[in-house]
Structures are given as C-alpha cells and as structure tokens.
Amino acid sequence: MTDWLIIGAGAAGLACAVTASSLGDTVCLLERMDRPGKKLLATGNGRCNLMNSQGLRYPQGRAFAADVLRHMPYQKQMAFWRYLGVFLREEEDGRVYPVTGQASTVLDALRLPVQEWIVPSHQVRTISKRAEGWHAACDEGSFAAKHILIATGGCSQSKLGSDGSGIRLLEQLGYPSAPCRPALTQLETEKEPVRGLEGIRVRAQVHVLADGRRVHSENGEVLFTAYGLSGISIMQCASYAYGPRSVISLDFSAPLGLERTELLQELEQRKDLIHDAPPFRLLTGFLVPRLAQAVCRQAKISDRGPLRKTDLNRLMDTLCDYRVPVTKLRGFDASQVTRGGIATDDFRSDTLESRRHPGLFAAGEVLDVDGDCGGFNLMFAFASGILAGLNGRKAPWEE
Numbered sequence: 297m298t299d300w301l302i303i304g305a306g307a308a309g310l311a312c313a314v315t316a317s318s319l320g321d322t323v324c325l326l327e328r329m330d331r332p333g334k335k336l337l338a339t340g341n342g343r344c345n346l347m348n349s350q351g352l353r354y355p356q357g358r359a360f361a362a363d364v365l366r367h368m369p370y371q372k373q374m375a376f377w378r379y380l381g382v383f384l385r386e387e388e389d390g391r392v393y394p395v396t397g398q399a400s401t402v403l404d405a406l407r408l409p410v411q412e413w414i415v416p417s418h419q420v421r422t423i424s425k426r427a428e429g430w431h432a433a434c435d436e437g438s439f440a441a442k443h444i445l446i447a448t449g450g451c452s453q454s455k456l457g458s459d460g461s462g463i464r465l466l467e468q469l470g471y472p473s474a475p476c477r478p479a480l481t482q483l484e485t486e487k488e489p490v491r492g493l494e495g496i497r498v499r500a501q502v503h504v505l506a507d508g509r510r511v512h513s514e515n516g517e518v519l520f521t522a523y524g525l526s527g528i529s530i531m532q533c534a535s536y537a538y539g540p541r542s543v544i545s546l547d548f549s550a551p552l553g554l555e556r557t558e559l560l561q562e563l564e565q566r567k568d569l570i571h572d573a574p575p576f577r578l579l580t581g582f583l584v585p586r587l588a589q590a591v592c593r594q595a596k597i598s599d600r601g602p603l604r605k606t607d608l609n610r611l612m613d614t615l616c617d618y619r620v621p622v623t624k625l626r627g628f629d630a631s632q633v634t635r636g637g638i639a640t641d642d643f644r645s646d647t648l649e650s651r652r653h654p655g656l657f658a659a660g661e662v663l664d665v666d667g668d669c670g671g672f673n674l675m676f677a678f679a680s681g682i683l684a685g686l687n688g689r690k691a692p693w694e695e
C-alpha cells in the first residue's frame with residue numbers, strides 16, 4: 297500500500313511529498329487543477345517570496361505557527377532548499393527569494409522529484425478511514441494509503457486551485473473550523489477621498505478605525521486605485537477593516553519625521569513663501585500635487601482668500617489624519633490569503649498529525665493560520681508540509 301495520499305499539490309503538499317519520498321516513502325498526490333503549484337507560480341509577483349528571516353508575523357494562529365516554526369526554523373528550511381538545489385537571496389525586510397528571481401525555480405525543485413506521483417485534474421470529494429488505511433474518493437475513482445495529508449489551501453483565488461473544499465473534507469470528519477474571510481486584500485472605499493488619485497503611491501502611517509477607535513496600525517506603502525486603496529500596508533490592515541463603519545486614517549506626516557509644532561511652523565513659513573499660489577502648494581515637497589489637492593479638499597481649504605491660522609491647523613490635522621471610509625473588502629478572488637480554516641488545536645505542531653485520527657495530517661493554509669506579507673504564509677506552508685513528511689524522522693539534509 298502507498299505510504300502517503302496527499303490532497304493538494306501546492307506549497308505544503310509538494311513539500312511533504314518531496315520530504316517523505318526523500319526518506320523512501322511512496323506517495324500519491326491528488327490535485328484538482330490540471331497542473332501542480334499554480335498558486336506558487338503567482339507568488340511574490342512571480343518571484344516567490346518563500347521565507348522571511350525576521351520575526352514571526354502571524355496575526356492569526358500565532359502560537360501554533362511559532363511552535364511549527366520552532367520545529368522547522370528558518371535555518372532548517374534553508375538547508376531544505378539547499379538540498380533541493382535552490383539558492384536563495386535575502387532582500388529588504390528579511391524577504392527571501394530564489395536567486396533566479398523566478399517562482400518556477402521553486403516549483404520545479406519541488407515538483408521534479410515527485411512528478412511521476414502527481415495525479416492532476418482529480419478533485420477529492422470525501423475522505424474516510426477504513427481498516428486497512430485512509431481513502432480519498434474522486435469522481436474518477438478512489439485511492440488509498442497508510443497516511444493522508446490535507447494540504448488543500450484556503451479559499452483565496454480559486455482560479456489558482458484552492459476553493460475551500462479541503463476545509464469541508466476535514467469538517468466532514470468532525471474537525472471544527474473558524475469562518476473564512478479574505479485577508480491580505482485590497483479595500484474598496486468611498487469615491488470622494490480617492491477621486492483623481494489613481495496610481496499614486498505614497499508612504500504613510502495607516503490606522504484602521506472601527507467606530508472611531510484605532511484597532512490596527514501599519515507603516516508602509518499605500519497605493520491609490522480606481523476602486524479604493526491597495527499596497528502592502530493596506531493589505532495587512534484588511535482583516536481588521538471588515539466592519540460596517542471601518543475607516544482608514546492615513547498619516548502622511550509620519551515619513552517627514554516632524555513633530556506637530558514643527559509641522560505647523562513649517563506650514564506657517566511656507567504660507568509667506570507661496571504668495572498667491574493655490575493653497576495646495578503649501579504641501580509641495582510633502583506630497584505630489586494631486587494628493588496635496590485632495591488633502592486641501594478634505595480640509596475644506598478654499599482656493600481663494602487669505603489663509604488663516606485656523607486653515608493651517610485644519611490642513612495639518614488632515615495631513616496627519618486623511619480619512620478614507622471603507623465600503624468593502626475585495627473578495628477571495630483578490631485576496632492573497634484566507635483568515636479562518638480548520639482549528640489547529642486538534643493537530644500536533646511537531647508532525648501536523650491529528651490528535652484524534654492517527655495517520656491523518658493537515659498542513660498549510662487549510663489550517664486557521666495566516667501571516668503578513670513578506671514570505672510568512674509560504675514559510676508556514678513549507679514548514680508544516682516538511683514536518684508532516686518527516687513525521688518525526690530525521691531529515692536527510694540534516695545528516
């Protein structure tokens with residue numbers, strides 16, 4: 297009998313398959329798409345940001361992710377990639393990429409050693425435990441093995457494979473799950489605050505306000521789009537901005553490094569310099585003209601007439617707190633990762649085996665763990681897949 301049935305040939309499933317086969321196990325990988333690893337190819341804008349060397353940034357499932365990454369830390373994952381012949385390069389903020397700059401390098405390294413065992417275009421409908429082992433039923437037939445790994449991902453970007461069906465496979469066996477919603481996604485917003493700003497990128501401190509109260513903050517790049525807001529810091533705010541009265545507050549003064557009093561002094565000096573130029577020129581050197589105009593509009597600064605002290609105060613307040621009300625999160629089709637999924641309590645963090653059903657394993661995004669942008673999601677998917685494949689054994693790349 298085959299040693300492993302792996303449901304889903306994505307990041308976690310392939311990592312498990314390569315690891316188990318390196319220890320002599322036989323493997324069968326069932327994949328619903330016509331090819332393995334479609335999502336992997338799309339990661340990191342096609343460059344695959346596969347790890348991060350700095351810290352643990354997991355807004356959901358942090359304790360479980362930390363345990364998994366304690367068993368399969370950064371250095372051990374580096375050794376795994378070296379064993380597969382993938383050379384890596386670290387870039388800004390600890391982000392790690394293959395030196396080729398191509399996600400296909402990572403996919404090829406994972407896929408080629410197990411190519412003959414990948415069964416594409418097979419969607420698993422149910423799984424069950426029988427006396428002789430684990431079974432997976434597809435429309436095309438059924439498959440059996442001693443162990444089974446559910447590595448079917450979350451609900452994000454179903455065109456790349458993961459459609460939430462793996463979560464249901466485990467729910468059918470009685471495993472509880474947290475409701476799924478998109479995380480790391482863009483925000484649709486009211487039109488007025490983003491009018492005319494499409495394409496502008498700016499650095500800002502970003503705060504999420506829920507009923508006027510700050511619930512989350514990020515620092516980084518914001519991109520204005522036709523529908524609202526995007527950019528890494530916005531995507532990281534998304535899972536906090538789902539409430540009906542969520543507002544994004546952008547502090548454009550943060551990158552300037554000026555105290556409020558210094559900022560006010562600066563604006564007062566500029567007022568004397570710009571003479572009769574329109575008031576948005578006060579923000580020259582702080583913001584690009586289109587954004588400066590939008591800030592003046594929100595601050596209700598008139599295009600005509602002398603600028604008073606109260607106008608400067610309002611301008612400064614708006615520069616530090618530009619409000620963009622959120623209308624909705626962009627959905628699963630736009631999100632990079634899913635918040636929610638199968639509760640981790642039933643799975644061991646050292647092997648990813650179920651505490652309730654020996655021989656049943658779950659790894660990657662199907663579990664209720666999600667990370668920030670920067671390689672944290674793939675790092676968890678790979679770490680959990682490798683640990684499942686090792687199943688408590690020593691890795692050949694550690695010898």
Ligand SMILES: Cc1cc2nc3c(=O)[nH]c(=O)nc-3n(C[C@H](O)[C@H](O)[C@H](O)COP(=O)(O)OP(=O)(O)OC[C@H]3O[C@@H](n4cnc5c(N)ncnc54)[C@H](O)[C@@H]3O)c2cc1C
Nearest residue numbers: 304306307308328339340345420449457660661671673674
């Ligand atoms: C555009 C984009 C860019 C991203 N960039 C990054 C990045 O640079 N760095 C990072 O860390 N993370 C990134 N992510 C997130 C990361 O890709 C995922 O968190 C990661 O792929 C999850 O791995 P997984 O193996 O759990 O699931 P997946 O990689 O989604 O693989 C699951 C596989 O299971 C298959 N499957 C699902 N259900 C079934 C079924 N019932 N039967 C058979 N097969 C099934 C799917 O077709 C799929 O191939 C990105 C995501 C997206 C969408």
